[in-house]
Amino acid sequence: MTGLATGACVGDFSRPIMWKGRFQEQTAELLQTFSESISFDWRLWRHDIEGSIAHSAALEKAGLISKDERAQIVAGLREIGAEITAGKFEFKIALEDIHMNIEDELTRRIGDAGAKLHTARSRNDQVATDIRLYLRDECDALSVLVRDFQRALVELAERESNVIIPGYTHLQRAQPVAFAHHLLAYVEMFARDAARISDARKRMNILPLGSGAIAGSTIVLDREFIASQLGFDGVTQNSMDAVSDRDFAVELLAALALIATHLSRLSEDVILWASSEFQFITISDAYTTGSSLMPQKKNPDVAELTRGKTGRVIGNLVSLLTTLKGLPMTYNRDMQEDKEPVFDSVDTVKNSLAVFIGMMRGIKVNRAACATAVADPMLLATDLADYLVNHGVPFRKAHEVIGKAVALCAQRACALPALTLTDYQQLSSAFAADVFECFDLAKAMAARKATGAPSPQNVSAQIARWKATLAG
Numbered sequence: 001m002t003g004l005a006t007g008a009c010v011g012d013f014s015r016p017i018m019w020k021g022r023f024q025e026q027t028a029e030l031l032q033t034f035s036e037s038i039s040f041d042w043r044l045w046r047h048d049i050e051g052s053i054a055h056s057a058a059l060e061k062a063g064l065i066s067k068d069e070r071a072q073i074v075a076g077l078r079e080i081g082a083e084i085t086a087g088k089f090e091f092k093i094a095l096e097d098i099h100m101n102i103e104d105e106l107t108r109r110i111g112d113a114g115a116k117l118h119t120a121r122s123r124n125d126q127v128a129t130d131i132r133l134y135l136r137d138e139c140d141a142l143s144v145l146v147r148d149f150q151r152a153l154v155e156l157a158e159r160e161s162n163v164i165i166p167g168y169t170h171l172q173r174a175q176p177v178a179f180a181h182h183l184l185a186y187v188e189m190f191a192r193d194a195a196r197i198s199d200a201r202k203r204m205n206i207l208p209l210g211s212g213a214i215a216g217s218t219i220v221l222d223r224e225f226i227a228s229q230l231g232f233d234g235v236t237q238n239s240m241d242a243v244s245d246r247d248f249a250v251e252l253l254a255a256l257a258l259i260a261t262h263l264s265r266l267s268e269d270v271i272l273w274a275s276s277e278f279q280f281i282t283i284s285d286a287y288t289t290g291s292s293l294m295p296q297k298k299n300p301d302v303a304e305l306t307r308g309k310t311g312r313v314i315g316n317l318v319s320l321l322t323t324l325k326g327l328p329m330t331y332n333r334d335m336q337e338d339k340e341p342v343f344d345s346v347d348t349v350k351n352s353l354a355v356f357i358g359m360m361r362g363i364k365v366n367r368a369a370c371a372t373a374v375a376d377p378m379l380l381a382t383d384l385a386d387y388l389v390n391h392g393v394p395f396r397k398a399h400e401v402i403g404k405a406v407a408l409c410a411q412r413a414c415a416l417p418a419l420t421l422t423d424y425q426q427l428s429s430a431f432a433a434d435v436f437e438c439f440d441l442a443k444a445m446a447a448r449k450a451t452g453a454p455s456p457q458n459v460s461a462q463i464a465r466w467k468a469t470l471a472g
Ligand code: ARG
Pocket: 037, 041, 096, 097, 123, 124, 127, 333, 335, 336, 337
């Protein structure tokens, strides 16, 4: 079965299922295969067991099961968990999903105590609980990865803090920037991503269990007690909302889509920088691939695949929104379709981040190629306009004057520093001999000291800030 990485999944279509009382005929095999989710929701097993253990504690607290029955339930569930971990548990398609697979096996093993577990519970509140528990863990794993990724960027920024490259707008050379400044832009983006994940986690961390199928239960359990057992911050306040809500999954998918988008943009930068045309960086052999035909090739596949997978991660967000948009209250079976996009986005983004961390750590900057590219004096055309502004010329006028200087260069096929002082003075009387100092790259960088601009001092301060923020 697709996605089944542990245990086995068998098509034992003859097994009785949970609603056998109401039905005379066996479910069609075709429907069983169509409706099963065990092939992908098996991975909720740990959280399903965790939820059931907490639920059984509330059943005992309410006097619905004895201490001994609770002990049997807990031991049985742990045993099942150990078998799943060991890959020895046999998941059955006839039992549809992870919830029924575990409950059925528990009851087969311990009898009546197992049959009492589903008291005051529906798969509707159970699955809502399981996904929240599962995604809560994934949020934590993602937060760690995002921070590690930021650290990898900051390390590279620090290692290459003296390198200046052309900054681009419209992919046309614009103004010089520190290579570190460019990397730190991504550190900022991923800080917002990390904040979005922890924000989504907060809203996710509310317990739906106890909402039953739609309207709670006449058998009243201490939901706050279950919540505290499971580390939830509170309990949902409306049973209908609780079983129909997948906002938390949408929020996480949106956060993941944005992370993937950010990675995709960085991928594009990396691909350009590693190209023969740019040659700003070399990606290590360990994170590049060759060509089966062209012996000279060294391809940036990590970046390309990450960029490519972004389409799927964005698609997963749209897929879940589309699934939800036509659903009347409350739980509808359509909602089972939430899992594959959620699992896929979580896996894809985690894998992309992990492999990107490795790739970024192995990147070598080709300082000479960067220096050659940034030596293009056109990058300092704006600095020349600023020079005129500092000599009393209104900016719009200064812009026009420098535009004419650039046009003159184009006509003469020369660079801005090759124009003579006379040339400059013919364009504007505000020019003096010190105009040529504008072409001093170090001075030009040092002058960019507004908050957020890439003067060397600012860049070092930002590196220090991020190192402190990301320490530990
Ligand atoms: N496998 C189902 C899901 O993922 C569990 C809930 C099923 N509830 C039901 N009433 N059929 O959504």
